[in-house]
Amino acid sequence: MLSITLVQRCSTKALVNEAREEIENNIDKNKNYFSVSARIERANKNAGKSNRGFTIVNGDIAVNTGLQNADRCTSDKCKWPRRSNGKIHVPYILSWRYTRSEKRVIISGLQSFTNLTCIQFVPHTNEKDFIHIVPDRGCYSHVGRQGGEQMLSLKSNKCVYFGIVQHELLHALGFQHEHSRSDRDKHVKILYDNIEPKAEENFQKYDTNNLNTSYDYNSVMHYA
Template sequence: MAPVFVLTVFIAVLCSVQGRSTGKASFEKSEEDMEIDSTNTNSIKEEDFSASTLIEKANRNLGKSLDEPLVMFGDIAVNTGFMNADPCTASGCKWKKYSDGNVYVPYVISNQYSAPQERYVIESGLQTFAASTCVQFIPRTNQRDFVDIQSQSGCFSYIGRQDNGQVVSLNKNGCVYLSVVQHEMLHALGFNHEQSRSDRDSHVRILTQNIMPEMEDNFKRINTINLGTPYDYNSVMQYGRLAFSKNNQPTILPIPDSSAVIGMATQMSPIDILRINLLYNCSRQFD
């Protein structure tokens, strides 16, 4: 793809998203301000907390149910026996692009979500993709491959398109927030966490001595396809500096500026959106 075209798409997306942004302040809260009381998570306005903070809290007890998939890297489901989450988009796990230029991803929402507000948040999160990309989540009719949104033990998703119905878990008591819906659907579209990028060591330092025991997999570096896009501290896929900390000391530090704000996104960033459009070769313009 020509550099001029990529730059043009990036500028257009940046302008579009900034026009809808809730404001810079949402990315500038301190980690201390982001601590969540485990007794009242769903009573807090979702825009007050980043996706990574909500997911980490919701997934504290993940993995205790034998009928749920193996979950690694924090919130990435893997088939038993598949021991990594390497990118698969170069070998068949992208969703199909149709002749009209759109990528249609069928979905089903479980009846476990009995409150109208729960379904509204999930559906609103799905609709945000169509506003700025060629990806459209549509209710399933009889399609073979689809995302099956359920309230299981925590927040998790497989990477990319799987065969038949693939579970995306959005636990109703901790994961039903716009940012978390976007985060998990980005996994389903084929994207990994930002701190797992192949070039992450040039942008963040992982402090293994501060990571909780048995949580090291959340920080493994993956041979990702980065689509020529820069590392993005504001990505909804970037975890915060205290993620999985055992001692309230940083596990992720930005470099060279260790004071830079990271992992505070409450919605997809302009670069998140750009990457979707690059991966799926979206060609139409978006308002």
């Protein structure tokens, strides 16, 4: 599932593969992974430039206004720090504007990482850096830790699905899309003639460290 170094290499290759399998198996059985990208695309149809100082690129990645590409998240600055106990704590605030049922879905997505990896999403107290999950205009997240408060949007009635929650949280942890990883051309062929106008940016390739993990066609991070 893309560059594990982005979360301070807290997982071994075996754990990565195990977590990948478990996470994919826990996605709503009535909605395959294609629905994740399709739902995000529909929710973000009119997202575009935000009044919060960033723009949505590559489908659902927030970048600061003036930049054209998503951060590759290769520096320590964008990684969430690991504690002395080996755990990575990622503080978050969950907006009060979500319904009770929506909160259950989001919290389930947060807990799926705690159950399978060394990453623990914890309620924010006084930490300087944290994720603020809000029902903004679409489904989006920055890539990696930004410093201070960073918005992660899961629009009500559009983005609050288990697979989408995991997808955006993985971006916040520093992960790119599966089809953007450095070795993607060995596994998929991008038919650029079939891509809708102005959507080519969704298929950019990045210099990722894949930790010898196999390309995952069923990944929640894979666009169809």
